[in-house]
Amino acid sequence: MKINSSIGPRKLIFFPGEKILNQFRIFNRYLIPYWSLEALVLLIVLITTILGLLGPALAGITIDRAFLKHDLYLFRMLLLLSLLLAVFTGALAIIRNYLTAYIGRMLTFDLRRDYTRHLFRLSFTDFHRRPTGEQLYRLDSDLSTAAGLASESIPRILVTTSHFIFLAGICLYLEWKLTLVAILITPLFYLHSRYFGRRQKDITRSFKEASQDSNTMIQDALANIKLIKAFGRDRWAVRTYLHHRLRIIRFGLHRVRVSITGNLSAGLLNSIVLLGFTYYLGARVIAGSLSLGELVALTIYLTQLFVAIKGMGGLYRDVMVKLVSWDRVRETLGLAVREEKPGAVSLTDLRGIISCRSLSFSYSPGRTTLNGINLQIYPGQFVGLVGPSGSGKTTLLMLLLRLIEPDRGEIIIDGHNLEEIRWSSLQPFLGIALQEAFLLNLSIAENLRFGRTEATEEEIREALEIADMTETVREMDNGADSMVGESGSRLSEGQQQRLNIARAVIGRPRILILDEATSAVGFDSEARILNRIRSRLPETTIISATHRIDTLKEADRILVLNEGDLVETGTYRELSKSNGFFHSLCRDQLK
Amino acid sequence: MNMKLFFNHMMRRRLLIWIITLLLIAGFAGAAGVILWSVRMVVAYRAEIEPQESEEQQGSWTALIPATDFQLIREGEPVTITLSDGTKSEGIIASVTTGTKDIKLEITGVEDQAESAEAVVTLRAKRLIAAFLR
Numbered sequence: 001m002k003i004n005s006s007i008g009p010r011k012l013i014f015f016p017g018e019k020i021l022n023q024f025r026i027f028n029r030y031l032i033p034y035w036s037l038e039a040l041v042l043l044i045v046l047i048t049t050i051l052g053l054l055g056p057a058l059a060g061i062t063i064d065r066a067f068l069k070h071d072l073y074l075f076r077m078l079l080l081l082s083l084l085l086a087v088f089t090g091a092l093a094i095i096r097n098y099l100t101a102y103i104g105r106m107l108t109f110d111l112r113r114d115y116t117r118h119l120f121r122l123s124f125t126d127f128h129r130r131p132t133g134e135q136l137y138r139l140d141s142d143l144s145t146a147a148g149l150a151s152e153s154i155p156r157i158l159v160t161t162s163h164f165i166f167l168a169g170i171c172l173y174l175e176w177k178l179t180l181v182a183i184l185i186t187p188l189f190y191l192h193s194r195y196f197g198r199r200q201k202d203i204t205r206s207f208k209e210a211s212q213d214s215n216t217m218i219q220d221a222l223a224n225i226k227l228i229k230a231f232g233r234d235r236w237a238v239r240t241y242l243h244h245r246l247r248i249i250r251f252g253l254h255r256v257r258v259s260i261t262g263n264l265s266a267g268l269l270n271s272i273v274l275l276g277f278t279y280y281l282g283a284r285v286i287a288g289s290l291s292l293g294e295l296v297a298l299t300i301y302l303t304q305l306f307v308a309i310k311g312m313g314g315l316y317r318d319v320m321v322k323l324v325s326w327d328r329v330r331e332t333l334g335l336a337v338r339e340e341k342p343g344a345v346s347l348t349d350l351r352g353i354i355s356c357r358s359l360s361f362s363y364s365p366g367r368t369t370l371n372g373i374n375l376q377i378y379p380g381q382f383v384g385l386v387g388p389s390g391s392g393k394t395t396l397l398m399l400l401l402r403l404i405e406p407d408r409g410e411i412i413i414d415g416h417n418l419e420e421i422r423w424s425s426l427q428p429f430l431g432i433a434l435q436e437a438f439l440l441n442l443s444i445a446e447n448l449r450f451g452r453t454e455a456t457e458e459e460i461r462e463a464l465e466i467a468d469m470t471e472t473v474r475e476m477d478n479g480a481d482s483m484v485g486e487s488g489s490r491l492s493e494g495q496q497q498r499l500n501i502a503r504a505v506i507g508r509p510r511i512l513i514l515d516e517a518t519s520a521v522g523f524d525s526e527a528r529i530l531n532r533i534r535s536r537l538p539e540t541t542i543i544s545a546t547h548r549i550d551t552l553k554e555a556d557r558i559l560v561l562n563e564g565d566l567v568e569t570g571t572y573r574e575l576s577k578s579n580g581f582f583h584s585l586c587r588d589q590l591k
Numbered sequence: 592m593n594m595k596l597f598f599n600h601m602m603r604r605r606l607l608i609w610i611i612t613l614l615l616i617a618g619f620a621g622a623a624g625v626i627l628w629s630v631r632m633v634v635a636y637r638a639e640i641e642p643q644e645s646e647e648q649q650g651s652w653t654a655l656i657p658a659t660d661f662q663l664i665r666e667g668e669p670v671t672i673t674l675s676d677g678t679k680s681e682g683i684i685a686s687v688t689t690g691t692k693d694i695k696l697e698i699t700g701v702e703d704q705a706e707s708a709e710a711v712v713t714l715r716a717k718r719l720i721a722a723f724l725r
Contacts, residue, residue: 037605040612047616054723061722065632077630077719081623088619095612102601 027150044096049162060297104151121337124403133216145325164308193313196262197320204324207251214244344422350429350510352379352541358409369395371564384552385545387561393545431509433517437496439488445480452507466532467502493520514544627720634716641707652698661721670714
């Protein structure tokens with residue numbers, strides 16, 4: 001196991017806002033591929049910021065030099081310059097917006113790519129720690145919002161900060177005393193934003209949790225629509241879902257209230273300060289120490305300066321809200337992923353000799369699911385796994401599939417510890433059919449190729465034949481190109497399971513794992529399938545966990561599990577005669 | 592969608608965007624530069640005006656105005672002379688002689704004035720760019 005190192009160790013905080021800056025550092029590696037475009041955005045931001053500052057100066061010049069001196073020619077030229085400025089900055093804004101959108105989307109794509117890779121590399125246990133609805137919400141909503149930190153917030157920080165610096169510079173040049181007062185007032189705006197930012201962050205966290213609960217609930221309900229209809233709980237599903245939505249509305253409205261209060265109070269603070277400044281400047285015009293044009297220009301510059309200060313406050317609040325999503329994304333990125341061990345062996349061929357040595361596993365401390373299992377399976381053997389529910393059959397298969405890791409002991413395949421085999425080299429030799437078919441909303445052929453992408457038409461035909469599906473597929477309108485529907489909804493459960501078996505046997509695997517894979521298939525069909533698997537795939541090692549003990553009459557060996565212990569082993573005939581636990585299982589099934 | 596093709600396409604587009612932006616910047620800088628450099632503002636100078644004494648230069652006046660940055664005075668352009676009593680006369684700049692500290696203007700077509708006088712000379716003399724550089 002290796003911990004993903006995208007999140008570095010905690011660092012000491014030296015100045016306010018450094019914590020937020022540290023959060024941004026992680027985006028460096030996502031921003032670097034687009035550095036040339038970011039440089040262009042930066043250039044455009046700088047140019048448009050500087051040109052934007054010409055507006056008030058132009059207004060002042062127009063008043064003092066054109067209006068007061070009755071210079072129509074100059075007035076026309078100034079208008080022409082303004083038009084030119086508007087067209088140019090407009091064109092640059094189009095390019096900047098396009099580039100920002102492009103970088104934003106690509107950056108989100110890159111982050112989503114890494115997040116998805118990480119998510120799929122999580123251990124089975126870690127993956128299932130969160131419901132699918134929550135995983136989806138994090139992958140979709142949280143990730144987009146978190147990526148917005150880099151794609152939207154960083155450009156906004158650049159624009160607002162450069163605007164503020166240039167404006168402060170101009171204002172200091174034109175009227176340094178007043179500007180100094182304005183800059184000294186800035187911490188007041190910072191404290192205001194900090195207070196409202198934190199409040200918004202808390203509410204956003206609750207809002208997101210409510211949204212994710214709602215998603216999880218409705219996703220669960222829709223996925224289990226048969227159950228809901230069978231139990232007549234459709235009204236309950238609607239009511240529960242609406243209850244979740246109302247909770248979201250409540251948090252949403254709370255968020256809006258805080259946002260409105262924050263904006264209003266910031267606006268009021270802004271207006272009071274600006275009114276004071278306007279009074280001072282107006283008095284200077286009346287006294288004759290300032291021209292009318294200078295008053296206009298200064299008032300516009302100071303207003304813009306306060307808009308920039310207010311904008312920085314808004315930006316702070318926005319970043320705080322986005323950090324909620326980023327924290328949630330980081331939670332997943334911080335989970336350990338399963339890595340191949342260094343020096344893992346790549347298999348080029350597999351005989352199929354499987355040994356388990358003192359294999360133990362427990363899902364929770366103190367409750368052992370498998371207890372020191374020792375067994376040996378030889379190539380081409382048909383091995384049955386039987387036992388009551390909860391005896392550990394499926395857990396043993398999950399360990400073989402490396403979905404979970406043993407607490408103690410080891411699994412040896414062809415002389416190599418399973419943990420030391422490169423999974424990508426072992427996987428092509430495995431065929432897996434679980435009780436739930438897990439069919440994708442694709443055609444029959446595409447579902448089969450999911451098991452082996454390079455499967456030929458001949459291999460598909462053979463797999464369908466082994467799984468007793470040839471006739472069923474022939475009767476369909478489009479044959480193997482017929483769509484199976486969502487989760488195979490256009491097929492019966494028996495057909496789904498047979499298709500599942502066909503997918504497992506395609507490409508002649510060396511080890512075939514069946515976990516109640518024929519539970520919904522008719523007895524005749526089941527017998528035909530098992531016979532065909534054994535006759536067509538003589539070298540394949542078959543491990544079949546089942547409750548239908550009769551299907552194991554032809555098995556080379558049956559392993560009987562009870563409460564995590566391997567209690568008996570032998571052929572059907574041997575075990576039936578022994579009058580042991582297997583015998584009692586058979587008897588119970590006959591009752 | 593072929594991801595490689597998409598990324599290659601976007602790489603070519605990046606170059607195109609850079610070229611378009613640089614052309615746009617160059618175009619604007621040129622046009623704005625022409626306006627800021629060639630458009631001139633009306634400026635009023637306090638100056639001593641003197642009538643020319645030779646016979647050939649009858650009706651001509653000279654005015655000495657201070658030389659400043661971004662100044663451009665062209666011959667043949669109108670000039671307004673406002674005397675201390677408020678009397679205004681229109682004239683034309685006949686010649687401009689630039690010195691290190693002062694500029695000597697020869698103004699023609701001004702109504703006769705017997706003696707030298709203090710006056711405000713108003714003419715289009717300063718490039719627009721100077722207005723942005725206080």
